[in-house]
Structure formats: C-alpha cells, structure tokens
Amino acid sequence: MNQVNLQNQKPVADSDFKIIQDESLLELPEYIDKPEYVKRKSAGYGLMAVGWMLWMWLFLPLLTLVFWWFEGTVVYSQVMDQSQPMTSLSIMKLIFSIGIFICCLFVWASYNWMRFHGEDRRKAPENAQDEDLAKSFHVKASDIATMRASKNITLHYTDEGQLEHYKINS
Template sequence: MKGRPSIQAPEGADPVVIIDRPELQARWRRTVYSAMTLVAWAAWMYLWLPAITLVAWFLGYRRFVGEIVAPEGGIILRATLVYLLIIGAMGLILILWSRYNVFRFRGKTRRGAGEPVSDREMMDRLEISPEHLSALRGSKSAFIRYGEDGAVLHVGE
C-alpha cells in the first residue's frame, strides 16, 4: 500500500493485540473499563443461568431447581409451556398474515408520489400571501399559528 506508513509491532509483541501496555491508560479509565467488563460478565452469566440450572437438574442437582426456579417447579413449567404456546401462535399468525398480504398485493404497486400542488392551491388552502409562501419555502423550520376556525393567524420562523 503506497502512501500509507507501515505500522510495525514492537519486537516480541503480538501484532494482533492493540493495547500492549494498559498501564499507560489513566487509572480512572481502567477502573471504568473493568467495572463495565464485570457488569457485562455478570449479565452474561445471568442469561446462562436457566441453561446451567437445566443441566444441573438433569444431572440430579435438584437443589438448584428449589433455589432458583421455585419450590413448586411444576407451576412454572406449566406457565412456561403456556407462554411458549402463545408465542408460537402469535408467530404463526404473523407469518400467515404476511403470506396473505404477499399473495394479495403481488404485482400491485400502490405506492407513489402524490399529485403536485401548485403555489396558488397552497396559498388558497392555507390562506397565506405569496410572501408568506416564499418565506416558508426558504426557511429551515416554520411556525404557523391557526385560529379556532382553522384559519392561519400567523406565519413565522
């Protein structure tokens, strides 16, 4: 690659490692990164907790079920089955609805640009002057105050 300086890793250093000397970072930054890493690992372990409990349950460690799930695990298992059935039914309904719409609108293009509106139609509809219309078009944002009857009371930026 011409035009770009070549970056060489220090002798004996692994070229894949970006930070070879984390002690050069500020102490507060290392502390914040360490805390963030700890929170991320805790969240990761929390997400794996049901799978770990299930494996332990199959291995005969019923104690985990009593401590983590509930003493009456059958109720929770039945509720989980009901939740799974509801989620499956909702997914099936969504798939059927999308297939129906694909079949219904196949080959039909209903999207398109609206009819262009002339300046005269815009001024008549909003009941504004040509000066107000050009000011509205030239501004990045506009403020229009309407009255109770829907008539434009004030146009400004």
C-alpha cells in the first residue's frame, strides 16, 4: 500500500490509520452536515417561491370557481328548492371539470414539447487536465496521475475540506 502525506510528501505508515466499521463514528467534515454551506440555495428557494406564486395565481382561482360551480347548484337545489340532489348531473359536471383540467395540462405539455423537443441546451463540461486538477486540489500533477491509475484509493480531507493526504489501497 502506498500512502503519501501531501503536506510534507512523506510516506505514512499503515499504523496511522484504523478502519472504522460503524459509519456513525466517522469524523465527517463540517461542511457535509451543514446546509448553510450549500451555495446558491437562495436561487432554489426563490424559484420554489415563484412556482408556488404562479400556482396560486393561475390555478387556485380557477379551482375555486369550479368548486363553487359544482357545489353551488347542489346547495341551491337542496336548500332553495328543497329537492333531492341531482347526483347524475353533479357527477357529470365534476367529470366535465376534470376533463377541462386534463385538457389544460395536455395543452401545456404539448406547448412545452413543441418548444423544447430536440433541443438540449446543456453542454458537457470540457475534460479536465491533470494540471488543472492538481491546482484545484493543491497537489502535484504526478499525484493526480498516480491517483487516476490506481483502482482503489482513500482520500483524507481536513476539516476545511482540503485534500490532506491519500492512500493507494492494493
């Protein structure tokens, strides 16, 4: 097993490590369990808020009108006319309302399909070079080549999330 300490480039002995079987005992860096370290979460929350506002602005008034139309006639016929509810007519109105909502969804889906079909605006990232990775992880390019060539490695990070050293497992 080859192990290299990246800070002073000295080999690390196997006795410096112990294998922890219980995952609850692992010392994970602080940034993993803290959601406040997640970047651009305000953009996600903003997009979610805009979605809910559009939902309330577009569909809730329409849904309210449908429910008033559906239940209003039933209440009127039972209270004012004091007659039995016309269940077949009420059920037909409900089926009609559901059909209108389904048609609205199909129109929206068709519009999105026509607008975005065959387009993929996502671009694959460029291949990272060893020098770029080495600069990103603050290691030598030869270390990156060694890590890439190995089949099983263990990376050790500092509490700040910086790569401290690695161990190549055989």
